[in-house]
Amino acid sequence: MFNVYELPEDHRALRDAVRELCDGKVAPNAAAADELGEFPQASYDALRAGDFHAPHIPEEYGGVGADALATAIVIEEVARACASSSLIPAVNKLGTLPVLLSGSADLKRRYLTPVAAGEAMFSYCLSEPEAGSDAVSMSTRAVPDGDGWLLNGAKRWITNAGVSDYYTVFAVTEPGARSKGISAFVVEKADPGVSFGAPEKKLGIKGSPTREVYFDNVRLPADRMIGDPGTGFRTAMRTLDHTRVTIAAQAVGIAQGALDAAAGYVQERRQFGRPVADFQGIQFMLADMAMQLDAARQLTYVAAAKSERNDADLTYFGAAAKCFASDAAMKITTDAVQLLGGYGYTRDFPVERMMRDAKITQIYEGTNQVQRIVMARHILGG
Numbered sequence: 001m002f003n004v005y006e007l008p009e010d011h012r013a014l015r016d017a018v019r020e021l022c023d024g025k026v027a028p029n030a031a032a033a034d035e036l037g038e039f040p041q042a043s044y045d046a047l048r049a050g051d052f053h054a055p056h057i058p059e060e061y062g063g064v065g066a067d068a069l070a071t072a073i074v075i076e077e078v079a080r081a082c083a084s085s086s087l088i089p090a091v092n093k094l095g096t097l098p099v100l101l102s103g104s105a106d107l108k109r110r111y112l113t114p115v116a117a118g119e120a121m122f123s124y125c126l127s128e129p130e131a132g133s134d135a136v137s138m139s140t141r142a143v144p145d146g147d148g149w150l151l152n153g154a155k156r157w158i159t160n161a162g163v164s165d166y167y168t169v170f171a172v173t174e175p176g177a178r179s180k181g182i183s184a185f186v187v188e189k190a191d192p193g194v195s196f197g198a199p200e201k202k203l204g205i206k207g208s209p210t211r212e213v214y215f216d217n218v219r220l221p222a223d224r225m226i227g228d229p230g231t232g233f234r235t236a237m238r239t240l241d242h243t244r245v246t247i248a249a250q251a252v253g254i255a256q257g258a259l260d261a262a263a264g265y266v267q268e269r270r271q272f273g274r275p276v277a278d279f280q281g282i283q284f285m286l287a288d289m290a291m292q293l294d295a296a297r298q299l300t301y302v303a304a305a306k307s308e309r310n311d312a313d314l315t316y317f318g319a320a321a322k323c324f325a326s327d328a329a330m331k332i333t334t335d336a337v338q339l340l341g342g343y344g345y346t347r348d349f350p351v352e353r354m355m356r357d358a359k360i361t362q363i364y365e366g367t368n369q370v371q372r373i374v375m376a377r378h379i380l381g382g
């Protein structure tokens, strides 16, 4: 009776397995990926070897078929070691989910199988230079061309652009119809007319390339459309309902990494003749960090369970978990830097990287201001 509100045994075992792999084979690459701004190939290889690179893909496409909670735990544990690397399973889920939710059987088979096998990654192209929070106002355009489509436009802030082979791209197919005039397509990096901008110079997640993606008369066969014409925006929003949970998990993982580092440091660091952990001021900070982290994790796991069940209130819970966990991660990582004092401000310790990495979780997959709009609409019955 009283074990109902606990992680199932197999999820706890999964956490242990991911943590062991990440401590050994992902964490050691994190500082270099950040310092050099390079995609952590060795971490990707380790995640592939452990089958943690795209755990959400169902078994029928060769994946491990992890449920949404298990996928969140994988992303959380990878983020605890390296936030950039956690974008490998997170963005593979973001890119493929439109296909999983709305794609044809043929699209699923063709594009999910290579991702599950670790042969390709999959990114998500919604935002544009002039259409960020106001995603409906996109101008990327697909026009009918024979039995297919001709795609033109530019997408911005595309995570893992260039390293991904496949892209879900949202484009206007019926101008003037607003959200009902947007359709979704699978575009391949190898499609003639696809090119990429220079990598953005970012504050954090430097090991995960963020680039513009350009489409110059890209010819798409009709079967590359995901779902029916005009259903793309709905698919885009429903995808984000699920994947905001994964960003919450990423934030929880980054915060856990910072708390672990800070809790270790304050027991080693001696001032005034004793470990600084003996001082109540330090203890109160640690307690607040742990309390916020546990609250964030609980909300994230509830949202993950709702994602798995496809509950009607997932829209609210996905937004709430992402907003709360990312705000908590920003606070916790900033406090971790404070607890390490001058050392925390240097690259000799990982907490300044974690603080920089945490910031993006308040911004991407919808700013936390957008999350509050989404939550308020739910509360007000909109």
Ligand code: CAA
Pocket: 091, 094, 124, 126, 127, 132, 133, 134, 135, 136, 157, 158, 159, 179, 180, 233, 234, 235, 237, 238, 240, 241, 315, 364, 365, 366, 367, 370, 373, 374
């Ligand atoms: N599920 C299904 N359908 C939904 C939905 C949802 N969660 N939310 C909205 N819709 C539908 C609405 O029902 C509506 O359909 P009808 O016209 O048939 O009624 C349609 O979509 C338009 O919805 P809204 O009227 O609510 O649209 P809006 O223009 O007011 O925008 C918004 C709402 C919440 C602000 C939305 O634009 C939004 O979420 N913006 C943020 C975009 C975002 O998150 N971008 C992140 C990019 S991805 C990224 O960062 C990834 C990365 O690289 C890591």
